[in-house]
Amino acid sequence: MFEFIKLDPVTSARDALWPAAIVLTFVMIIIPGIYGIIYKIYFHPLSRYPGPKLAAVSNSFKDIYGFRQGHKPFIKGEFYAGGTFAARGVSSIISERDPTRHGEMRRLLAHAFSLTSLKEQEELIIGNIDRFIELVKAKTCKQGEIFDIAKGYERMAFDIIGDLAFGQNFGALETDETHPWIATLLGALTKGALIDTFKRFPTVAQIIGVLAKKQLTKLYEDTSKNEQMAIDLVSKRIQNESNRKDFMTRILEHRSQDRHQATDLQLAAHSWDFVAAGSETTSTVLACSTFYILNNPDIMNKLKAEVRGVFSDSSAINDASTKNLPYLNAVCLESMRIYPPLPFSLPRIVPEGGDTVDGYFLPAGIVVATSPMAAGLGAQNFKDPLIFKPERWLDLNLSPEERDNLEASQPFSLGARGCLGKSLGWMEMRTTLAKIILTFDMELADKEVDWLRDSRVFAAPFSLSEHTYSVFYMPDMPENGSGRIG
Numbered sequence: 273m274f275e276f277i278k279l280d281p282v283t284s285a286r287d288a289l290w291p292a293a294i295v296l297t298f299v300m301i302i303i304p305g306i307y308g309i310i311y312k313i314y315f316h317p318l319s320r321y322p323g324p325k326l327a328a329v330s331n332s333f334k335d336i337y338g339f340r341q342g343h344k345p346f347i348k349g350e351f352y353a354g355g356t357f358a359a360r361g362v363s364s365i366i367s368e369r370d371p372t373r374h375g376e377m378r379r380l381l382a383h384a385f386s387l388t389s390l391k392e393q394e395e396l397i398i399g400n401i402d403r404f405i406e407l408v409k410a411k412t413c414k415q416g417e418i419f420d421i422a423k424g425y426e427r428m429a430f431d432i433i434g435d436l437a438f439g440q441n442f443g444a445l446e447t448d449e450t451h452p453w454i455a456t457l458l459g460a461l462t463k464g465a466l467i468d469t470f471k472r473f474p475t476v477a478q479i480i481g482v483l484a485k486k487q488l489t490k491l492y493e494d495t496s497k498n499e500q501m502a503i504d505l506v507s508k509r510i511q512n513e514s515n516r517k518d519f520m521t522r523i524l525e526h527r528s529q530d531r532h533q534a535t536d537l538q539l540a541a542h543s544w545d546f547v548a549a550g551s552e553t554t555s556t557v558l559a560c561s562t563f564y565i566l567n568n569p570d571i572m573n574k575l576k577a578e579v580r581g582v583f584s585d586s587s588a589i590n591d592a593s594t595k596n597l598p599y600l601n602a603v604c605l606e607s608m609r610i611y612p613p614l615p616f617s618l619p620r621i622v623p624e625g626g627d628t629v630d631g632y633f634l635p636a637g638i639v640v641a642t643s644p645m646a647a648g649l650g651a652q653n654f655k656d657p658l659i660f661k662p663e664r665w666l667d668l669n670l671s672p673e674e675r676d677n678l679e680a681s682q683p684f685s686l687g688a689r690g691c692l693g694k695s696l697g698w699m700e701m702r703t704t705l706a707k708i709i710l711t712f713d714m715e716l717a718d719k720e721v722d723w724l725r726d727s728r729v730f731a732a733p734f735s736l737s738e739h740t741y742s743v744f745y746m747p748d749m750p751e752n753g754s755g756r757i758g
């Protein structure tokens with residue numbers, strides 16, 4: 273007897289492919305994966321080193337990133353290669369891995385970040401901060417109005433850095449939508465994260481490359497568009513030959529005398545980096561600080577007492593007048609400890625001949641990094657690490673045993689590749705926070721928000737901050753915005 277079964281050609285072809293797909297997955301992903309795990313745990317040259325502990329100790333910061341007498345520098349890892357502008361054959365201040373070429377770039381750009389330049393740029397920077405304050409007044413002048421101050425900080429920081437890097441601000445403060453430049457920049461940073469992940473998992477990358485071809489193509493196109501916008505803005509700024517007090521004036525002044533003669537394309541790549549490095553970082557600290565002071569009445573009262581005790585007029589608030597306000601500085605430091613604006617580990621390579629990190633000898637070529645989050649939130653370094661306590665930065669009379677290991681928090685990194693915009697970042701943070709505290713009384717709109725629980729930190733490069741959606745409420749602002757309550 274024969275039994276006739278009606279065959280559906282599509283189903284039967286799919287059924288026939290399943291076993292092959294399973295075998296293929298097993299051969300290409302699972303076997304190499306298991307092999308990799310066993311090798312790393314038992315046979316890798318680093319298998320005898322303590323993983324998490326090594327990641328959490330603070331000395332590794334100085335050993336990996338700082339200057340050490342008689343030691344070769346640990347150069348940036350491959351992670352930095354192939355970033356933005358790489359397809360145009362150009363590296364930039366952040367992506368350049370070669371110490372000599374990086375040194376040449378940094379010497380030229382440092383002119384734009386000197387304290388003298390910062391003083392000249394201050395009017396332009398504070399002009400943007402004051403625009404932000406006016407916006408907050410306008411948005412909160414009616415009682416009961418809720419304003420997303422974290423989004424506001426983000427837009428202000430983008431406008432400041434656009435003004436300095438491109439000679440014009442993005443007008444981000446005036447829009448309720450995310451500015452297209454900002455959106456594509458965030459997309460470009462996502463691309464950087466993906467490229468790094470793909471390098472680590474090439475097989476997975478090939479599969480995703482096929483499955484998400486359309487989305488990836490769009491991401492690459494957006495990045496290219498974003499680069500082109502930076503090129504156009506920089507070229508317009510160069511043609512303007514203006515001597516407005518921004519980064520470009522200083523850079524162009526010194527480029528003409530510099531024997532390395534950076535090209536316009538190179539300057540566009542640097543400017544792109546300035547926006548990427550100098551916007552989300554500063555606004556993250558402001559948003560995080562604001563959350564914690566609103567969540568802790570005692571901290572808020574101390575900060576108010578300090579700021580309102582010194583200033584009665586917002587126009588007196590600037591870099592010099594806020595530099596020595598201890599509590600304000602401590603609030604910013606504590607915010608960067610509990611929530612480092614660059615939260616991911618910055619990879620470096622152990623130099624030729626090998627070197628020690630935190631007392632352990634490591635062979636040449638090994639990629640090492642200190643995790644800012646592990647160091648800042650490690651109980652070995654900070655007592656009650658999850659508690660926001662600005663006082664830990666002020667209690668200098670404590671015995672060494674009682675004192676926190678403050679050096680374990682290095683939000684700006686260290687050494688030759690440490691942050692070039694540190695002084696600018698500090699100016700923005702202190703000035704903005706002092707003006708906000710002087711001008712407004714605020715409270716959290718959503719009392720249930722918990723910063724560390726609810727914010728999103730991406731393990732992949734750059735915290736594309738969902739936490740910026742936290743909402744704050746500024747009650748009782750009089751129509752003219754000049755008074756304050758409470």
Ligand code: HEM
Binds near residue numbers: 545553685688696
């Ligand atoms: C709170 C604010 C800021 C924090 C926490 C911060 C943090 C950092 C960190 C950790 C690095 C090292 C990155 C790496 O090794 O890959 C860095 C580098 C850099 N930052 Fe900042 N940054 C801040 C603000 C700024 C601002 C406002 C600018 C202005 C443009 C800026 C410009 C740069 C540049 C150009 C580099 C590369 C330096 C080099 O490789 O020579 N940063 N920053």
